[in-house]
Amino acid sequence: MTQGGIEVDLDVERFPVAGFGAAPLLVVDDLHTTFTTPRGPLRAVDGVSFSLGHNETLGIVGESGSGKTVLSRSIMSLLPRADVEQTGSVVFDGREMVGAPAKELRALWGAKIAMVFQDPMAALNPVVRIGRQITESLRLHLDLDRREATAQALSLLGQVGIASPEIRIRSYPHQLSGGMRQRVMIAIALACSPRLLLADEPTTGLDVTVQAQILDLLVEMQAERNMAVILVTHDLGVVATRADRIAVMYAGRIVEIAATERIFGDTAMPYTRALLESTPRISNASHTRLAAIDGRPPDLSVPITGCAFSERCPSATERCGIEAPPLTSARDDPTHLFACWNPLPGALRVRSASKGASS
Numbered sequence: 001m002t003q004g005g006i007e008v009d010l011d012v013e014r015f016p017v018a019g020f021g022a023a024p025l026l027v028v029d030d031l032h033t034t035f036t037t038p039r040g041p042l043r044a045v046d047g048v049s050f051s052l053g054h055n056e057t058l059g060i061v062g063e064s065g066s067g068k069t070v071l072s073r074s075i076m077s078l079l080p081r082a083d084v085e086q087t088g089s090v091v092f093d094g095r096e097m098v099g100a101p102a103k104e105l106r107a108l109w110g111a112k113i114a115m116v117f118q119d120p121m122a123a124l125n126p127v128v129r130i131g132r133q134i135t136e137s138l139r140l141h142l143d144l145d146r147r148e149a150t151a152q153a154l155s156l157l158g159q160v161g162i163a164s165p166e167i168r169i170r171s172y173p174h175q176l177s178g179g180m181r182q183r184v185m186i187a188i189a190l191a192c193s194p195r196l197l198l199a200d201e202p203t204t205g206l207d208v209t210v211q212a213q214i215l216d217l218l219v220e221m222q223a224e225r226n227m228a229v230i231l232v233t234h235d236l237g238v239v240a241t242r243a244d245r246i247a248v249m250y251a252g253r254i255v256e257i258a259a260t261e262r263i264f265g266d267t268a269m270p271y272t273r274a275l276l277e278s279t280p281r282i283s284n285a286s287h288t289r290l291a292a293i294d295g296r297p298p299d300l301s302v303p304i305t306g307c308a309f310s311e312r313c314p315s316a317t318e319r320c321g322i323e324a325p326p327l328t329s330a331r332d333d334p335t336h337l338f339a340c341w342n343p344l345p346g347a348l349r350v351r352s353a354s355k356g357a358s359s
Contacts, residue, residue: 024051025228026075026196031088031098033074042301044070046252047088052196057222057229059239059260061275062249065297068232069118071249072198075230076113077105093195111141114189116218118201120181124173130184131169134191141192156187160217179210186217193225200232215242236279240264245335248272251298251308254327258336268330268338271309307341315342 033045044067052058060068073079075090077097090097092113097105117123125133134156135149144152150169157165160183173181182202189197199218203211219242222229231239239246240260247257248269256269267273274293295312298304307313310320320341328343330336 025054025056025093026052027089027091028075029089029091031071031074031090032086033070033079034085036083036085037301039301043252044300045074046300048249048252048254049088050247050254050257052228052230054195055222055226055228056245057231057243059243059246060230060232060249061234061236061239061246063275063293063297064234065300066249067252067300068234068249069200070252072115072200072230072232076109076115076198078109078115107141110137110189110194111192112194113196114192114194114198116182116185116189116197116199116202118204120178120185121173123185124181126173129170129172130176134169134184134188137188137191152191153187156191157184159221160184160187160190161213162187178206179214182206182210182214183217186214186221190221190225194227196228196230197222198230198232201234202231203233203238211238218242236264236275248275251304252300253308253339254337255309255340256338258330258333258338262333262336266330266336268336268343269340270313270315270342270344272338273344274312307339317342 028051029049031045031048032043035042035044046067048067048071050058060071062068074086075092075097077086077090077100079086086098088098092108095104095108097108124130131150131153134153135144135146138144138149138152139146142149154165154169157168162168162180162183168176168180173184176184186202197218202218203214206214215238218229218231221227231243233239236246243260245257246260246263247254248263248271249255250271256263256267256272258266258268263272264276267276271293274291277291278293280290293312298308298311304324306319306321306323307316307325310316313320323341325339325341327337327339330338
């Protein structure tokens with residue numbers, strides 16, 4: 001199939017988007033992002049492939065250092081200009097993002113694809129009032145004059161739940177609470193009604209009540225604007241009720257991807273199970289000791305032989321330390337892919353997915 005003059009492979013085993021239309025909005029194919037460091041090449045994203053349907057929400061989860069944030073920035077081509085190499089393909093709405101000219105990327109950022117960054121205090125300009133930071137993209141992409149852009153900014157602040165927007169629009173970031181700054185970040189990201197929103201740990205540092213409000217706001221805005229969303233988090237509880245599918249990352253790769261209910265109800269990858277077991281539960285008695293995953297994530301600047309999780313996995317065999325497992329589909333669900341030689345009971349492996357499938 002051809003989109004925008006670019007040939008896009010829509011093999012259902014490689015890029016399943018069941019229930020969200022035949023043609024994906026986003027296709028990431030064998031994406032690699034490697035940083036040059038004094039210790040050698042650091043493979044932060046190591047051959048990731050997946051697709052995203054229109055209006056779909058994909059949760060990307062994993063420990064710190066698993067490559068989640070670098071993956072989201074790689075999708076948008078928001079990478080340093082030096083000491084980084086990116087290969088593979090990111091086709092967004094028929095347009096290739098990898099290697100695209102800076103002018104074309106700037107036309108897409110904010111207008112068609114936007115990001116809510118992890119730390120709003122660092123992402124917002126501390127010496128510019130928030131009103132100007134919102135109106136900047138409105139004037140650039142929608143060609144609004146100052147009065148029209150200000151009116152739209154006030155409306156956006158109201159939509160994201162900020163009281164007294166007429167006052168707050170003249171505030172500086174340091175004059176707002178953490179929750180309000182995150183709402184401003186969402187307002188900026190949604191200003192031009194993008195088709196894809198990437199939210200990178202959007203609730204980090206917020207108390208649980210504000211976290212729930214921010215996540216509910218994202219769901220509400222998605223429904224109103226018919227957006228696709230990629231929600232990046234280390235907390236499986238965040239995506240449990242807010243994502244259609246979940247991709248689990250480890251050592252720069254996707255090691256399991258499936259519908260949310262499948263991830264929670266029929267986990268295949270031992271690492272995914274370990275993440276689930278380390279999640280605090282309300283049903284646990286007070287002072288229950290939290291489960292932890294033994295060992296440490298691998299050093300991504302050192303070439304990995306075999307399965308990257310093998311040294312921490314209780315089910316690992318000799319083969320796991322020698323040969324990297326390919327992504328494989330479950331017998332009863334071709335959209336459930338996992339990379340494991342010894343999957344948990346219930347997820348029977350019958351065939352390897354095509355080369356590059358969400359690896």
